[in-house]
Amino acid sequence: MAHAMTVPESGHAPRPRKAPMPPVLRAFLWAAIGFLLLNTFVIAVDPFRGHPFVTGPSVVFGWVGAAIGWLLGIGLYDAVLLPLMGFPTRWQERQQGWRRYWEFATDHKVIGLQYMMFAVGGFLIAGGIAMLMRYELMTPYLTIFHYPSNYLTAVGIHGTLMMFSFATVFMIGGLGNYFVPLMIGARETVLSKLSGIGVWLVPVGILTVLFSPLLGEWSTGWRGYEPLAGQDANGILFYYLGVLALTMSSLIVALNLVATVMFRRAPGLTWGRLPLFVWGQVTVNLLMLIWFPEIQTTFVMALLDKVVPLNFFTATGSPLTYLMLFWLFGHPEVYIIAVPAFAIWNEIIPVMAQKSLFGRQWAVIGLVFVMMLSGLVWAHHMFTNLRNSEILPFSFFTEMISIPTGFAYMSAIGTLWKSKVRLNTPMLWILMSMFNFLIGGLTGVFLADPIVNLQLHDTFWVVGHFHYTIIGSMVFSGFGAIYYWLPKLSGRTFNETWGKTLAIITFLAFNLTFSQFFLLGLHGMNRWVPAYPAYLQPMNFEVSIFAFILGAAFLGNILYIGYCWRNGAQAGENPWGAKTPEWFTSSPAPRYNFPVQPEIVGSLYLYGEGTKVPVVTTALGELAATSRATQDPQFDWHDYAPDGGGVTS
Amino acid sequence: MEYESPKDEKTPNTENSEENQWSRRQFLVGTAAIGVAGAVTLFGRQSLVNAARSVFGSPVSSGTVHLYAYDYYYIPNYMTWRVGDRMEVIFQNQSHTHWHEWTMGRHVNEAYFQAFGNLPADAWQEDFWDGVPVTLSDPYGIDNFVPNQAIVTYVGPKAAYNIQSGGDFSPTLKPGGSLHLSFTVPNKPGLWDFGCFVQQYIHYRTGMRGQVMILPA
Structure with a gap:
C-alpha cells in the first residue's frame, strides 16, 4: 500500500513519482509470485494422486522461482537486468543513510x-x-x-x-x-x-x-x-x-x-x-x-x-x-x-x-x-x-x-x-x-x-x-x-x-x-x-x-x-597505532575508500626504531597488478574496455 | 508554497532529500508482519487449521474415497464421515520405497516414545475397527493384513491378503500396493485418529497421521 509520503519535491521534479515499495517487501512479494508460478506449473504438468497443491518436486521448482523472484525484487531487476538489456532504470545507488543496507x-x-x-x-x-x-x-x-x-x-x-x-x-x-x-x-x-x-x-x-x-x-x-x-x-x-x-x-x-x-x-x-x-x-x-x-x-x-x-x-x-x-x-x-x-x-x-x-x-x-x-x-x-x-x-x-x-x-x-x-x-x-x-x-x-x-x-x-x-x-x-x-x-x-x-x-x-x-x-x-x-x-x-x-x-x-x-566515544583515526592500509583513511572509510590511490612503501608488520610509515598517499593512480585508472569517483566497468579508456596516469 | 521555504528545506532528516525514497514505516510494518506470519506458519499451523475447521466445518465424504500414503503423510489427512453412510476406501501406497499401513483408533500412549523405554505392542488403546463388518477386495502388493477384532469378508483368494495376527486392524502395503475397503460407517461418532506405525512408529512420529471426524446419523 503506497501511502502518501511527505513530498519533498519542490517543483523541479520532472514527474510526480509514487514512493517505491521497500525493496525487501518487494522481494518477498516477487518471491511469493515466483513460487506460485513455478509451483503451479509443476503441479499442472506433474500432478500427484489426491491433488495436493505442494509436492516434493513442485516445492523444489517453486523454491527456484521464489529465489529468482527475491533477487529480482531486491534490486537485480532495476540495477542489473534493465541496464543490461538497454532499458532506462530509476535505480541509483544510495550513498548514505540506513536504507542502503536494506537494498542492493x-x-x-x-x-x-x-x-x-x-x-x-x-x-x-x-x-x-x-x-x-x-x-x-x-x-x-x-x-x-x-x-x-x-x-x-x-x-x-x-x-x-x-x-x-x-x-x-x-x-x-x-x-x-x-x-x-x-x-x-x-x-x-x-x-x-x-x-x-x-x-x-x-x-x-x-x-x-x-x-x-x-x-x-x-x-x-x-x-x-x-x-x-x-x-x-x-x-x-x-x-x-x-x-x-x-x-x-x-x-x-x-x-x-x-x-x-x-x-x-x-x-x-x-x-x-x-x-x-x-x-x-x-x-x-x-x-x-x-x-x-x-x-x-x-x-x-x-x-x-x-x-x-x-x-x-x-x-x-x-x-x-x-x-x-x-x-x-x-x-x-x-x-x-x-x-x-x-x-x-x-x-x-x-x-x-x-x-x-x-x-x-x-x-x-x-x-x-x-x-x-x-x-x-x-x-x-x-x-x-x-x-x-x-x-x-x-x-x-x-x-x-x-x-x-x-x-x-x-x-x-x-x-x-x-x-x-x-x-x-x-x-x-x-x-x-x-x-x-x-x-x-x-x-x-x-x-x-x-x-x-x-x-x-x-x-x-x-x-x-x-x-x-x-x-x-x-x-x-x-x-x-x-x-x-x-x-x-x-x-x-x-x-x-x-x-x-x-x-x-x-x-x-x-x-x-x-x-x-x-x-x-x-x-x-x-x-x-x-x-x-x-x-x-x-x-x-x-x-x-x-x-x-x-x-x-x-x-x-x-x-x-x-x-x-x-x-560510543569518538575514536582516533588510528587508535591502536597499526600499519596496515585500512587505517590510512578516514573512519568509516568514504565511498571509494581512499581519497587518492595509496602506495605501499614498506612492510606492514615491522615496528620499532628505524621503521617507516608503510603507506603513503601518492598521486599515482597505478595498481600493482593493472594500470587502469581508478581515481575517478564516477568509475565504472566501461573503463575496463579493451582500449583502456586512455586514462592511465 | 510552504514547503519551499528555507526553514523546511533544512529538514533534519537528511534521508528525505534522497531520490527513490521508500517508506520506513512500510518497511518496518511489512517486515514485522512477515515475521509474525512466518512464526505462525512455523509453530501454529495446526491450531490455525483446527480453528478454520471449527468455523467453516469440513465436507462429508461418502461413497468412494481415495486414501494415499506417501513418505510420511496421508492425502487426505482429514476426513468427515457420517454414521450409516456406505463407504469404499481405496487405500494406495504411493511411496516408491516404503511400506505403509493404515490403522485407526484412539489414544496412543506417547509416554513410551523414548529412546530408553518400552515401545508399546498395541498402539491404539481403542481400535476403531473392533466389531465393524468390512469387505476387502482388489488386493495388490499386500505385505500383510491383521484383522484384529473386525468382521472381515474377503473377496477372492485369501492368500493374496497374507493374513496375520497381532496388533490393530492394519493393512500394510508394499510400495505401489493398494486395497479396497468397503464398510458402513459404524455408530462410533466423534474424532478418530489414524496413522502408520511402520518402522517402530517412526512414520507416525514423523507426521504420518490424520483424523476422521464421524458425525452422528
Whole structure:
C-alpha cells in the first residue's frame, strides 16, 4: 500500500513519482509470485494422486522461482537486468543513510556489513535453537520436543545455520568483504555487482533452512547424510536448497575477493607484503572455490535422489559415497572457518604488542599448508566405517595438520615474547581464542588416533571438540576483530571495562559449558539423542545452566557492540597505532575508500626504531597488478574496455 | 508554497532529500508482519487449521474415497464421515520405497516414545475397527493384513491378503500396493485418529497421521 509520503519535491521534479515499495517487501512479494508460478506449473504438468497443491518436486521448482523472484525484487531487476538489456532504470545507488543496507548495493563496505548483519541474524536464530536443545537436555526424557525427530530437526537447523550462514559467512563475506579491499589499498572490488546480489542469497538460505519443518522433519544434522536422508520426510529438501543458496553466496564472495586481491592491490603491495588477514582470506577463498562446487554437486545429486528419485546414494547405489563426498568438502570447511581466525591473531598481536611480527613467512606458509592438507584428512570423520589399512593414512595426515597450525601459534608466541603487549579487549579475545583453539586442537589429536576415535565416535567428546575449534577460533576471534576494527567501522570506540568484563564472562561461560562436554562424552553421553540414561542428568543440567549464561553473554556482546557503534566515544583515526592500509583513511572509510590511490612503501608488520610509515598517499593512480585508472569517483566497468579508456596516469 | 521555504528545506532528516525514497514505516510494518506470519506458519499451523475447521466445518465424504500414503503423510489427512453412510476406501501406497499401513483408533500412549523405554505392542488403546463388518477386495502388493477384532469378508483368494495376527486392524502395503475397503460407517461418532506405525512408529512420529471426524446419523 503506497501511502502518501511527505513530498519533498519542490517543483523541479520532472514527474510526480509514487514512493517505491521497500525493496525487501518487494522481494518477498516477487518471491511469493515466483513460487506460485513455478509451483503451479509443476503441479499442472506433474500432478500427484489426491491433488495436493505442494509436492516434493513442485516445492523444489517453486523454491527456484521464489529465489529468482527475491533477487529480482531486491534490486537485480532495476540495477542489473534493465541496464543490461538497454532499458532506462530509476535505480541509483544510495550513498548514505540506513536504507542502503536494506537494498542492493555495490559498495563492498555496505555489502560487508550486510553479510555481517545476516550472519549475526543466523547466529541468533541458531543460538536460540541451541538454547532450546539445552533446555531439552536438562531432563533425560522428552519435554519441549514431542518426538525425537523434532529434536533432530532442531539440531539440524542449528548446525546448518551456524556452519553455512554464520561461521562461513561472518569472517569471509562480512569482514573479508569489508576489509580485504581496504587492506590492499583497493578502491572497490572487481565483481561488485555480483557481490551485491550474492549477499541477498544469505537471507534466502537462512529462511529456507529455518522453515524446513513445514515440509516435514529431517534427522541428518548439518551433513544431510545419505542414505539416512532417504528415510526423511520432505524437510530435507529445504536443507539441500537452503545450503545451496548459502554456499552459492559464499562462492561469489570467494570469486570476488580472489579476483580483487589479484587485480586491485595498491602499487607496492606485493604478494610478499600482503597483510596476514588477506592471506588468510585468499587461502580460504581458494578452498571455497575448490570445494564448494563439489559439495553443491553432491547436494544436487542428493536432491535428485529424493525427488526423482534416482539411486546415487541409497542402498541400491553406494551409501558410503555420500559420506566421502560430504567430508571431502566438510573438513576443508572446518578450515575455511578457522584459517581466517589464525590470520586475525597475527594481524592484531603485532599491533597490540607494537613489535614486529615474528616469522611472518612461516605464518603465511602455515596458512597455505593448512589449506592444502585440509583436503587430505576427510576420512577421519568415518573411521568407524573403514578398515585399518584405510584409516592409517588419514590418521597420519590428520596429525600432520597440527604442524602448520602450530606455525600460527609460533608466530603469535614469538611476537608476544618479551613484548609489552597492551592487554585490551581485542587482545583479550585473541588470547582467549588461542587458548580455546588449543583445547580444540589437542582434543582433536585424541580423535585422530583410530583406537580412541572408535570409542569416542558420536559421543559428546566430539561435540565438545568441534565447538572448541569453531567457537573457540572463529567466534572469539570474530569478536576480537570487531572490537579491534570498531573504530574503523563506526568511527567510535568502546569502554575497556565493559569490553573486558563481557569478554571474561563469555570466556568463562564458554569453557564451563564445553569443557564438560568432554566429560559427558567420556561418561557415555551420545550425540543426536534427546533422551538419555538418567545417570547423566546432573551434569547435563548444570551444563545447560552455563549454556544459558553463554547465550546471554553472546547476546550481551552483540548488544554492547551495537550500542557503541552508535553512542560510543569518538575514536582516533588510528587508535591502536597499526600499519596496515585500512587505517590510512578516514573512519568509516568514504565511498571509494581512499581519497587518492595509496602506495605501499614498506612492510606492514615491522615496528620499532628505524621503521617507516608503510603507506603513503601518492598521486599515482597505478595498481600493482593493472594500470587502469581508478581515481575517478564516477568509475565504472566501461573503463575496463579493451582500449583502456586512455586514462592511465 | 510552504514547503519551499528555507526553514523546511533544512529538514533534519537528511534521508528525505534522497531520490527513490521508500517508506520506513512500510518497511518496518511489512517486515514485522512477515515475521509474525512466518512464526505462525512455523509453530501454529495446526491450531490455525483446527480453528478454520471449527468455523467453516469440513465436507462429508461418502461413497468412494481415495486414501494415499506417501513418505510420511496421508492425502487426505482429514476426513468427515457420517454414521450409516456406505463407504469404499481405496487405500494406495504411493511411496516408491516404503511400506505403509493404515490403522485407526484412539489414544496412543506417547509416554513410551523414548529412546530408553518400552515401545508399546498395541498402539491404539481403542481400535476403531473392533466389531465393524468390512469387505476387502482388489488386493495388490499386500505385505500383510491383521484383522484384529473386525468382521472381515474377503473377496477372492485369501492368500493374496497374507493374513496375520497381532496388533490393530492394519493393512500394510508394499510400495505401489493398494486395497479396497468397503464398510458402513459404524455408530462410533466423534474424532478418530489414524496413522502408520511402520518402522517402530517412526512414520507416525514423523507426521504420518490424520483424523476422521464421524458425525452422528
